[in-house]
Amino acid sequence: MEPVHIIGAGLAGSEAAWQIARAGVPVILHEMRPAKSTFAHRTGDCAEMVCSNSFRSDDDVMNAVGQLHWEMRAADGLIMQMAARHRLPAGGALAVDRDAFSAAVTQALRAEPLVTIRPGEITELPEGGNWIVATGPLTSDPLADAIRRLTGREALAFFDAIAPIVHADTIDMSVAWEQSRYDKGETPAERKAYINCPMTKPEYEAFIDALLAAEKTEFHEGETAGYFDGCLPIEVMAERGRETLRHGPMKPVGLTNAHRPEDKPYAVVQLRRDNALGTLYNIVGFQTKMKYGAQTRVFRMIPGLQNASFARLGGIHRNSFLNSPSLLDDRMRLRVAPHLRFAGQITGVEGYVESAAMGLLAGRMAAAQALGRDLPPPPATTAMGALVNHITGGAEAKTFQPMNVNFGLFPPLPEARSGRRGRKDRYPAYTQRAKDDFGAWLAAQ
Structure with a gap:
């Protein structure tokens, strides 16, 4: 079986590699660090956390990001597994010892027989195969130029x-x-x-x-x-x-x-x-x-x-990111080059959890393709589905900006279920619906 290739071993790329290997598909994870680093990174480890050590709220009843945690755990996500092992006290937030966490992710991927971590910078986009670009917001200049040449559009950008x-x-x-x-x-x-x-x-x-x-x-x-x-x-x-x-x-x-x-x-x-x-x-x-x-x-x-x-x-x-609503389809593929999927913050999601979740989804979709199947995205009623729906068509392309997961991205609840109640009633209804629908999506695979 031809391997899936992933460019970038950040949170999204690491999670994608794990999901692909767990599906029984070989994967090659390309990472330019430590030979070529960025100003923000300090190591060559996978899933290095740069800006913060927090995955934010772990409340999967009243919080959309907590629901995203739940979905990633339900899907056997590596990032959530390692976060649980290296969790630090942080009230209701999920914070980790960032060095121990990234070292553990690296060790888990190196121990997985179907994962090959290949050092070296990728400066050009391939013309065929099954690839995921998960280079994050600090994509190297040569690769960013290659993306611009292929899409014919300038990536948007913001300062972080x-x-x-x-x-x-x-x-x-x-x-x-x-x-x-x-x-x-x-x-x-x-x-x-x-x-x-x-x-x-x-x-x-x-x-x-x-x-x-x-x-x-x-x-x-x-x-x-x-x-x-x-x-x-x-x-x-x-x-x-x-x-x-x-x-x-x-x-x-x-x-x-x-x-x-x-x-x-x-x-x-x-x-x-x-x-x-x-x-x-x-x-x-x-x-x-x-x-x-x-x-x-x-x-x-x-x-x-x-x-x-x-x-x-x-x-x-x-930080740079794609105008994803105009460039990506709902399988996270580049419309002009469908052998290329994009995942993580480069797609215009904001946050560690959101980035890893898009890696999880891209990995499962790429693995399904390698196995001769097609995997649709989760329903938009789920946290993961709401995010991918937003970046691949739900958002206005002209005003597209990075977005955290939030209940505003979820389809409204039926009137009979939501009524005119406040958030203390509505939010648990959102998360229960998401759990039911995400579980059904997993069971259908």
Whole structure:
């Protein structure tokens, strides 16, 4: 049997390779790292997590991304398996020790007899075969040029940002305290999954002033792409209004200062554990385009971080993605070259989970093709089906932008089932319908 080829061993490519091998089809996974890296990657491991260590909410009753977790687990997804093994306390979120997680994904793929990991950069698109392009938003320039030549269209682009990581032993715990918002979590560790740094109103105002005045990274001439709203730099949020951060990543609700319970913080900066040892914490929601020197000065204004040492500072990079509604069919194939499927963030989904889910789906479709079958996408009533429907035709091509999974992508519930009830009734109805329909889709394969 001819193997399926995958370009890119990120979250999408790794998941696709796993699904193909599990179907009994050989697969060759091409990865240019570590011989050729990107500014954002640090290793040559598969499924390296760059911007964050969180897969977001794991609630599969009230949350669309939690439903996507459920579907990936139901489909024997590698990413969710390894995430469960290397999970860190994070309240209701699924956060992982990112280094241990990517090492485990790499080990699992190398141990799979039908998977061959082949190092080296692919710079041209093949003319035939069964291929998946899962190179992500940091696709190398030669391959991006090849995609543009083939499609005859310019890829869209947006700027994405990375949050800084702090050494835990440099956080002043006489000022900060451990608590998940609203004490959420089933265990004591989960209820103390975040470190919280409180701010008074004068401290917040001074922080906003410094943030707005700090020296920022300037874009090159001609770089006019916008930001993805789910990953805005904090400076951009602050420019939208001085109170914006207090109603976003610095909101003080659901938290009580353990040192001074009677004082209500005006704003709170949260840090989330980044590794299993608990030696590293990332600053939640603090993606930034400030220059490095400015970052250290401004972030040390945060109470509890006045002596912080940074394992990694934040940064900003240009992400590229396809205008998928105009280019891809519902099997995720390039219309002008159907031997090429695309998966992951390059298709215009946003987020680790969404990227891996599109890899899972592309892998299953490619494996079905290799076995002489055709696999339709899951129903649009499922989280995975809603995403693929959005990127391959549900969205307007002229205004297409990266999108996280959300209930707004799901078909409305029948009136008899939804009525005029609130989200506490509607969301469980969405997820139960998705579970039923996704299970039926799996059973039909």
